[in-house]
Structure formats: C-alpha cells, structure tokens
Amino acid sequence: MLRALILSLLLLPLGALAQQETRIGGLTVYHNTFNSSYLQPEIAAGAGLVRGPRHGVVTLAVHRDGKPVDALLQGQVTNLLSQTTPLQFIRIEEGEAVYFVANYTAAQRGLLRFEVKIRADANAPEQVVRFQQEFHPDE
Structure with missing residues (x-):
C-alpha cells in the first residue's frame, strides 16, 4: 500500500505538477x-x-549528500488573508527512502505560503524552507 503511495507521489511531478528543490x-x-x-x-x-475538493497534500523529502535524512519537521501554511494553519506531517518509510506528507485545506483558489522547519538531527541547527504554491480547489 505504501509503495503505491510513494510511486504515485514520485510520478506526480512528471505530469502537470513540478517538484521543487531547495x-x-x-x-x-x-x-x-x-x-x-x-x-x-x-x-x-x-x-x-x-x-x-478543498484538501491539498504537501510532500517533502530531505537529503544530505544524496542520501535520505530522517528529519523532524514542523510546518505551517498561510493563505493570502494571513490565516495560518499548522501542518501535521506523516512520516513514510519505504526501504531506505523517507518521505513526509501532510494535508492542508483552502476554502478558495489562491496563493498559499508554506514554511517548514527542519531539524536533520539533534545537534544540527534548525533550517527553514519557505515556498509558495497556487491552490485550485476541485470543482
């Protein structure tokens, strides 16, 4: 079951969706x-x-030197009205691959701003990744 999820998440960027890298x-x-x-x-x-129809999914994979990192993630999504909602990340592991997924909701079409704090290990400083994406609810 998880293998199918990961496969579907990996194939999504090949279509109309573009995977981003930071x-x-x-x-x-x-x-x-x-x-x-x-x-x-x-x-x-x-x-x-x-x-x-108003639920989206955000996926993240953290790597160091080309290898997956089992990081701790804490994030939030903010809409154009400055309404902020925390992201509850779910960790998915398949073999050596580690992914994180979370749901978010949006009442209408608009630009969403994502902020994710990443701690790669207990001694590492926290890193913050910010990106934005237009959300189009299903009609």
Missing part, C-alpha cells in the same frame, strides 16, 4: 504540493491523508 544548510529538500483528489482513495486512507 538547498539550505547542507540539506536538499524536495517539495511538492497537489490536490488530494490526485491520490486514489485507498492510497490516501492508507497514508492517513484526507481527500476532498
């Missing part, structure tokens, strides 16, 4: 956002994600 503090953070309806219902449920 380099910060020796880390490479791959991030992507998409409408939750792109996931099959059983895959979303298996990962603990909610599907719906």
Whole structure:
C-alpha cells in the first residue's frame, strides 16, 4: 500500500505538477504540493491523508549528500488573508527512502505560503524552507 503511495507521489511531478528543490544548510529538500483528489482513495486512507475538493497534500523529502535524512519537521501554511494553519506531517518509510506528507485545506483558489522547519538531527541547527504554491480547489 505504501509503495503505491510513494510511486504515485514520485510520478506526480512528471505530469502537470513540478517538484521543487531547495538547498539550505547542507540539506536538499524536495517539495511538492497537489490536490488530494490526485491520490486514489485507498492510497490516501492508507497514508492517513484526507481527500476532498478543498484538501491539498504537501510532500517533502530531505537529503544530505544524496542520501535520505530522517528529519523532524514542523510546518505551517498561510493563505493570502494571513490565516495560518499548522501542518501535521506523516512520516513514510519505504526501504531506505523517507518521505513526509501532510494535508492542508483552502476554502478558495489562491496563493498559499508554506514554511517548514527542519531539524536533520539533534545537534544540527534548525533550517527553514519557505515556498509558495497556487491552490485550485476541485470543482
């Protein structure tokens, strides 16, 4: 089940969605956002994600020197009205790969700002990744 989720998340950037990459503090953070309806219902449920016309999904993978990092993530999403909602990340591990996914909601179309604090290990300084994405609710 998780293998299917990861495969679907990896294939999404090949379509209309573009995976983004941010380099910060020796880390490479791959991030992507998409409408939750792109996931099959059983895959979303298996990962603990909610599907719906106003639900999106953000995915992140943290790497150092080309290898996955099992980091601690804390994040939030803010809409254009400055309404902020915390992101509750779910850790997914498949073999050596480690991914983090979280749901977010948006009542209407608009630009969303994401901020994710990443701690790669207990002794590492916290790194902050910021990105934004236009959200288009399913009609």
